Amino acid sequence: HNQASTPHQPTTLSQQQLQPGRELSLQALLDMGFTDTQADQMLEQATQGRAGQSEHATSTLMVLFVLGFKPSNVLKVLEKCPELFCVKGTHLEQRMDNLRRLGLLEGGLQRVVIHYPQILTLPLKRVNTVARFLKEKCAFTVQQVTDILRDCPAVVQYDLGQLEYKFQYAYFRLGVRQSEIVKSKLFRVPLDEVRGRHCFLERRGLYQTPDKKGQTLIVNPKLNDFLAVPEETYVTNVAMATQEEFEVFKKLMAREWLEYDDCQERDMVA
Amino acid sequence: TKWAGSLPKYPPTNLALQHFDATYKLQLGREWPSVRASMLCEQKYGALVNNFATTEGFMAHLQSQGCQDFVSCTVREGAQERLQTAASTHGNTSSLESVVDDQDIVPSGLSPNIKCLVFPRGDISRFKPSRPDKYGLLGYYLMDAASILPALALDVQEGHTVLDLCAAPGGKALALLQTQAIRFLCVNDISASRTLRLRRVLDRYVPKGLLAGDKLRITSFDGRKWGEIERDTFDRVLVDVPCTTDRHSVMEEENNIFNRARTKERQRLPQLQLELLLAGIQAACPGGVVLYSTCSLSQLQNWYVVDRAIHLAREELGISLQVADLRPLTQLFKDTFNFAPDLNLGQLVLPHLTANFGPIYMCKLQRLN
Numbered sequence: 006h007n008q009a010s011t012p013h014q015p016t017t018l019s020q021q022q023l024q025p026g027r028e029l030s031l032q033a034l035l036d037m038g039f040t041d042t043q044a045d046q047m048l049e050q051a052t053q054g055r056a057g058q059s060e061h062a063t064s065t066l067m068v069l070f071v072l073g074f075k076p077s078n079v080l081k082v083l084e085k086c087p088e089l090f091c092v093k094g095t096h097l098e099q100r101m102d103n104l105r106r107l108g109l110l111e112g113g114l115q116r117v118v119i120h121y122p123q124i125l126t127l128p129l130k131r132v133n134t135v136a137r138f139l140k141e142k143c144a145f146t147v148q149q150v151t152d153i154l155r156d157c158p159a160v161v162q163y164d165l166g167q168l169e170y171k172f173q174y175a176y177f178r179l180g181v182r183q184s185e186i187v188k189s190k191l192f193r194v195p196l197d198e199v200r201g202r203h204c205f206l207e208r209r210g211l212y213q214t215p216d217k218k219g220q221t222l223i224v225n226p227k228l229n230d231f232l233a234v235p236e237e238t239y240v241t242n243v244a245m246a247t248q249e250e251f252e253v254f255k256k257l258m259a260r261e262w263l264e265y266d267d268c269q270e271r272d273m274v275a
Numbered sequence: 276t277k278w279a280g281s282l283p284k285y286p287p288t289n290l291a292l293q294h295f296d297a298t299y300k301l302q303l304g305r306e307w308p309s310v311r312a313s314m315l316c317e318q319k320y321g322a323l324v325n326n327f328a329t330t331e332g333f334m335a336h337l338q339s340q341g342c343q344d345f346v347s348c349t350v351r352e353g354a355q356e357r358l359q360t361a362a363s364t365h366g367n368t369s370s371l372e373s374v375v376d377d378q379d380i381v382p383s384g385l386s387p388n389i390k391c392l393v394f395p396r397g398d399i400s401r402f403k404p405s406r407p408d409k410y411g412l413l414g415y416y417l418m419d420a421a422s423i424l425p426a427l428a429l430d431v432q433e434g435h436t437v438l439d440l441c442a443a444p445g446g447k448a449l450a451l452l453q454t455q456a457i458r459f460l461c462v463n464d465i466s467a468s469r470t471l472r473l474r475r476v477l478d479r480y481v482p483k484g485l486l487a488g489d490k491l492r493i494t495s496f497d498g499r500k501w502g503e504i505e506r507d508t509f510d511r512v513l514v515d516v517p518c519t520t521d522r523h524s525v526m527e528e529e530n531n532i533f534n535r536a537r538t539k540e541r542q543r544l545p546q547l548q549l550e551l552l553l554a555g556i557q558a559a560c561p562g563g564v565v566l567y568s569t570c571s572l573s574q575l576q577n578w579y580v581v582d583r584a585i586h587l588a589r590e591e592l593g594i595s596l597q598v599a600d601l602r603p604l605t606q607l608f609k610d611t612f613n614f615a616p617d618l619n620l621g622q623l624v625l626p627h628l629t630a631n632f633g634p635i636y637m638c639k640l641q642r643l644n
């Protein structure tokens with residue numbers, strides 16, 4: 006029987022153990038309910054980058070427990086984002102409150118933190134700027150902004166110019182409405198991949214930009230069906246091509262865009 | 276007029292695409308999306324090696340980059356395969372000599388002097404422009420590698436007289452000259468300005484001595500009249516007609532035949548092509564070979580023109596023609612080019628992203644009387 010994997014009950018969290026300002030110790034971690042292995046991993050995480058000496062380490066753990074995470078999830082979050090050890094507990098709480106205000110309620114909030122803990126390292130201002138940008142510049146509804154934050158929380162770190170470009174690409178070039186954009190989880194897909202998949206379909210005659218009345222001569226595949234699927238599925242079922250063709254196409258596109266950008270730069274200088 | 280004003284101002288490339296979508300989807304079926312995407316992407320070139328220039332330097336360099344002469348390397352491999360099948364069917368090596376003769380190694384009609392370097396399948400590297408050697412001659416001519424095929428298929432033999440009826444800007448004429456087998460070459464193009472370009476190309480690639488009047492003649496006649504000027508003369512005639520130049524038409528707005536103002540001209544192309552081919556047939560000597568080619572996928576400009584020409588040559592000119600089988604050639608080059616399956620007349624190179632050459636159509640006719 007392996008002692009190390011015996012879980013300790015997290016019910017003994019006393020005020021003292023979780024007191025802010027205390028350095029992490031093996032014993033404290035075991036008391037919080039981490040198994041021996043988890044506690045070791047946690048300490049290792051914490052000592053890398055000296056985060057363990059951070060006066061905020063314990064309060065970070067506390068906040069995550071309060072959010073309802075099990076020790077294993079707390080460990081997962083901190084492994085993904087050890088920077089959280091160094092964020093002040095009150096800041097973490099403010100940031101979570103802010104996310105709740107943006108519509109991420111329990112369940113949604115946990116999901117976002119576990120998938121993208123980096124969101125808690127960003128100042129309120131940054132997150133709110135992006136949310137406002139999505140609402141004002143891209144005309145998403147409040148609910149849609151919440152959905153985007155939940156499905157693609159990494160948007161909060163995107164460059165706004167690039168975010169706008171991607172949105173406009175979808176809205177004008179692909180001719181899709183906001184609701185379809187949200188459904189397709191567009192913001193999860195890198196721009197090159199969006200353009201690559203779209204242009205390949207377009208050149209094969211399988212996608213058309215709708216005219217001013219929103220009409221096309223052919224039935225376009227739904228954004229969701231060609232973006233949110235693995236590449237292999239996309240190539241065989243949607244583009245009805247071979248992997249070999251798509252590989253060459255991607256190489257050609259990369260060069261086309263590079264040279265196009267070069268041209269634009271030269272024009273701007275001229 | 277009222278009509279002109281209400282015509283939508285679509286760019287000619289769009290009109291070309293719409294036209295092709297309507298016609299080629301029917302013609303090519305499931306292949307069309309692949310061909311379409313390929314024509315809308317950067318095409319691949321081949322470097323026709325100029326035997327008249329100093330070639331060692333750049334040949335070695337390009338080969339180190341992965342380029343290969345698709346003509347000689349496939350011919351060599353083909354011969355090797357035949358050797359192997361011969362060996363395996365005969366079971367011992369002693370019988371090899373009796374099986375392999377010269378004809379077996381170089382399939383008849385493939386000049387060993389026409390060389391064209393290409394990057395391998397799927398490789399999108401580009402060629403740098405050719406630089407002059409110490410005599411001022413350029414080392415290679417960049418062209419669609421599939422354009423070499425009509426020149427190869429024409430099957431020029433030692434001492435032949437050859438007519439290139441629509442020759443400008445001169446890529447295929449230059450390939451024909453590489454054979455170094457032609458006794459007399461006549462290059463013609465109706466357009467004076469394009470003939471000038473052709474002359475400049477020849478000057479930059481071919482030594483002066485070979486461009487002398489007793490070896491080469493450059494003219495600017497209407498090719499349709501050739502049958503009236505010079506009949507039953509040439510051993511070989513290349514009829515590389517003006518066509519919808521499909522790749523150009525979907526990519527370049529300038530000089531685009533799908534421009535509304537050129538609709539009439541475009542609609543008259545098959546008739547012009549037919550007349551040019553008939554003139555070429557008349558210019559060939561009995562037993563001579565005529566090769567018809569276009570860079571379009573259009574059935575109307577390809578097999579339909581050939582079919583009509585065969586019919587009219589027999590009915591109105593009393594000339595019988597035999598269609599030559601180009602399958603051995605396509606078999607040989609099937610790794611380099613993507614040929615359309617089962618054409619009932621001639622052969623067609625379909626553009627494909629992994630081998631983005633063509634479109635090139637060709638049909639070879641032999642004059643029987």
Ligand SMILES: C[S@@+](CC[C@H](N)C(=O)[O-])C[C@H]1O[C@@H](n2cnc3c(N)ncnc32)[C@H](O)[C@@H]1O
Pocket residue numbers: 422440441442443444445446447448463464465466469496497498499515516517518
């Ligand atoms: C496809 S291009 C030839 C390309 C050339 N064989 C090469 O490989 O570089 C067709 C040419 O036909 C010429 N042409 C058009 N009408 C003609 C006519 N009636 N007689 C002779 N040439 C003609 C055009 O000027 C054009 O240069």
